[in-house]
Amino acid sequence: MTATPILQVHNLSVAFETPRGVVHAVDDVSFDVARGETLGIVGESGCGKTVTALSLLKLIPQPPGRISQESRVLFDGVDVLSLEGEALRKIRGARVAMIFQDPVASLNPVLTIGEQIAETIRAHKPVSRAEAREQAILLLDRVGIPDPAHRYRSYPHQMSGGMLQRVMIAIALSCTPDVLVADEPTTALDVTIQAQILDLLRGIQDEYGMSLILITHDLGVIAEIADRVIVMYAGQVVEEAATETIFSQPAHPYTRGLIDSVPRVDQPQYQITAIPGSVPPASNWPSGCRFHPRCPYAWDRCETEPQLERSGSSSAVRCWLAVDTDKATE
């Protein structure tokens, strides 16, 4: 592990033009990912986590999307957002790979799964058709698909969601990337299959030594797999900390509320402390601190927007409580 992070995101802001006005999906998001690290990004629907993930590979359709001028996504020192054409293509899938939430929709229904793996290999490596096929079968075997040589010729509709997510992982692994971005990889799957996929992700990360960015709304998944966590709310990063710290000493009221509002399978609970209100729509963020209309600790200072304050190398929080320690102890 070297000191320089493999991926650095600086001031990422993404907006979308819609018929109802401009939607600021992601607002000034910054974070680093070290080599070999697992970074968890947690947040609810509409908090901007998927848009952030797609921006890492410049996969936001422009228009209607718009990535601001100040935004930088430095992969190994190169700004991905400034790349075009071949240079961009050589990073996508080869050095930074992605898997998505819905494996059924994410695979092309009219191509065999084998072809979809092999074409990725051939897009990045100078190998023959037969060699790509061989490698694809090995990958299918690696991700735990039984009878891979036979399955190579299967179409997506012939396989279950769990198997297809394995295929997606095989595609992602095909060029041994430095970073794997997994956007809600287990949300569409049953819980026993989710356990299998998480095991697989952990296994390949150990084996290939890649960095993993895991995006999810499920705090349990984060607790199991992430080294470090970023909590997003309403298009912004509200808290960043090591996984243990986030769960033992959540600094932001939103993080705390989120942890308290999920029922636990491992211990009985008689009342859940729910966060009041609902997630604001991206077209209309609240002014000031975006969480303050739902925050139990909000006071007049929260009418103005707090900044993300760093404390130490790996933790940061966007809350006036963290600044105003007198108030916090009250």
Next chain:
Amino acid sequence: MSTSQALVEVTDLKKSFGTGGWRDRDNRIRAVDGVTFSVAPGETLGLVGESGSGKSTIGRCILRLTTPDSGRVAFDGVDILALGSSEMRKLRRRMQIVFQDAVGSLNPRMKVGAAVKEPIEVHRLATKNEINSQMLALLAEVGLDPELSHRYPHELSGGQAQRAVIARALSVQPDFIVLDEPVAALDVSVQGQVLNLLASLQRARNLTYLLIAHDLSVVRHTCDRVAVMYLGRFVEVSNTSDLFTSPLHPYTAALLSAVPVPDPKKKRNRIVLEGEMPSVSDRPSGCPFYSRCPHPKKNDQCSNVAPELREHEPGRLAACHFAEEPLSI
């Protein structure tokens, strides 16, 4: 209604769906394959299982939204499958359903207020003058701003829509509500609100719930008793606290251990199941769980003889030959 009697009693319920035309009799999928249970008044029974286990089909059969192939469903002592359509319509007032997809459960062309009022009008539960005030009272009861009665469903957030759906279900003053994944589609921070609302409504109105869910933590929080389903059958039925601390069936154990816990310090004995739930159309001859069972003692008996759902401890049933030697989690 006597309290000792079960409110809902289901006996040997079976339901299968055809895949092809009427000629493919052999190709039918047995979604629910002989299920027996009862729900006591005021109780919450949880129905847990992975997708395709048949849990939603049971909910629909109980409300006769689909007609089961065989078996008996008794509501407050009345066999609802034998009722004529007009008697059934009257009985519908006492049993309601709440779906996962809240926005989709509301007519997109009908304002929220009208949707809540409709069942009251249908069953003539209030005079014309009272309907509006009743509707507003219901909205208040579920924690919705009366202003929202003039909105269309697509103008609501998921949580608000689910509250409106609950208000509509309450409008006929039912005794029994089937909750089919009521919070699965909601944001994490909103799930808790809706669960708390359901719990307080149950206390205030003495409601009986059948909660269908795949999320075990929600079930643990909400239910008095839990039935675990696998391939259209019950593999375990138990009171909630025992089920979650010492499951008898290896599938329940595996299911529990697979749920990620939001506590990085907690290290558990993790059972990761091999493979996937077999397709319901080619059901194995012995124990349906045989192919994936992690139990160290599984043997030929398991592959040949399907275990019966038997009572192993008072109030605890399991369908496993080795229920006496459960896996630890």
Next chain:
Amino acid sequence: MTRAIVRRLYQSVLVMFVVATATFFLIHLAPGDPFTPSIESANFSQEIVAQQRRNFGLDQPAHIQYVRYLQQIATGNFGISFSQHRPVLDVFYDVIPNTIVLAIAAILIDFVTGMTVGVFQSTRKGSRVDSLLSAISLVLYSTPVFWFGLMLVLLFGVTLRWLPTAGAIDPVVYHSLSLPGQLWDRIRHLILPAATLGLIGAGGTARFQRSALLEVLAEDFVRTARAKGLRERTVVTVHALRNSLLSIITLFGLSLPALLSGAVLVETVFSWPGMGRLITDAVSSRDYPVITGAAIVSALLVVAGNLTADILYRFADPRTRTAQ
């Protein structure tokens, strides 16, 4: 898969049966007797009319008429043409090849231009070229096909004098030409009618292809393909186009009746000796055996075309080709 095709075949037979039945009732419910020739063909011999009536069994009770009628249709016996004094089937043998040649040429123009333009547009969505081509395709889509034909006649036949505007061959010189010369003569005659029919159709096809491809381009698997680092060309051709082809095949099946409808009008404009021209001529001479026969034959063409499209679709889409 084979079972599905067999079922479609059986359905097609059923459809043809209903078509035949419907035409039967149409004839019998018609005000007056369709086998009474109109004024123009009044000099027609009573003998032939009587034979015609016997042929269609008009002297028999209704149910026997119906069964006999179905038998006749099934054996391809549509009666005798009033105006041409010979079996309708023979008349059809002369004209159907012409219509099929015209239809195939039009389909080629229609789908090649339409799909090319549609694909081009969807890769440049929102650009100026896109809006221009959209406007052109809307105009074509909204233009009456016969009028477009007349405009082409006016331009290429009258003003520029590049191409012949009537018939399938040049009646004066055709038979003195060499074989390649004859072929060239036929092609020259084909160009304007086929272009009329094809370009009008291409307007609709382009609009359809554009929206079909845009829809596919918004799918998740296209995003996956981009995330994998495939070339944009590959993303569009291999991933998106192949999926949009499925809906184009469906469109092809659906557009056949419209194409034949258009052919009726275009053949009239260009005096093209095909089915359409035959039908309009038959109408003016009240040649009812030809009219009903033409309805059944064109339905047969449509049903056959639909069956082809359906089988093609089943081969193109693995989801219907291989069972779960």
Next chain:
Amino acid sequence: MKYFHWTPAGWALLLVIARWQKIAEFLAGPLENKMLALVVLILIPVGIIIALKVTAIRKVESRRLQLAITTLMVLVGAAAFAPILAPYDPTHIIDLANAQTLAPSFAHPLGTDEFSRDLLSRMIYGARISLSIALLAITLSITLGTTLGMVAGLTGGVTDSAIMRSIDAALAIPRIVLLVVVLALWDRRDMMTIVLVLGLTGWFETARLARAEVLSLRDRNFVVAARASGVSNVKILWRHLLPNIAAPLVVTATLGVGQLILVEAGLSYLGLGVSVPTASWGSIIRDGRELLFQAPWIVTIPGFAIATTVMVFSTIGESVREALNPR
């Protein structure tokens, strides 16, 4: 009020003053004329209001849509008040011996046909024929198609297959061929015949659409929830199904008007439209085709009119569809 402008209103007022004598004649004239005006004047604004309402909800605004609606209003005005606006009697032949085709001039802005009939007047009267036929026929076919499609979708079983197989058969015969077979039976065709025949042969696709929509809605949760609340089938049909299939039907209807105008023009071109001497745009082209070389304007002008009208309906229909599309 967005589509209301004072300038055209002023022009309209001037027109009323200038031609008040014709207006009096029109009001005292035959009932048929007034009925036609009423039909056109009612159906189109209702359609426009629905279209605007739908598009306004989703904020689909475009110059194209505005242009289309303005053009449509001009067409509708012309069609409804043809007797008032037309400068000449469209069927009046001045003097058969001296009849001649005149090129466009000040007296005859669009020229005359071979019988010296004023083309502008014939075009204006043709507009009402083409529009009324298309509008009445679409009303008939949408009503018929919706009813039968919903019946098929809701009852299922034998009724469903019988209706669907008949529709398959009817759609297998190319529209023009089917119409030719039917229309050839009539010797004289008045407007109502054409409307009836077009309406009765035009509902097949609507029925398919209505059936498909009903089938997809039938299992949607809000319908299931209504059933679970004990709502009767009739009420489910009226309150839950019909309002939800209305939108796609409006789109089909709007696009269908355009197609009907094309079909009607085609029939008139074949000589199977409304019997002479009443002018329709298609029959003007038919009359003019012999003079294609000498008087090309006779053929050219009605074609532009047809294409414009169809484009107007296509544009409105597609805007509505776009507004309804969730994406």
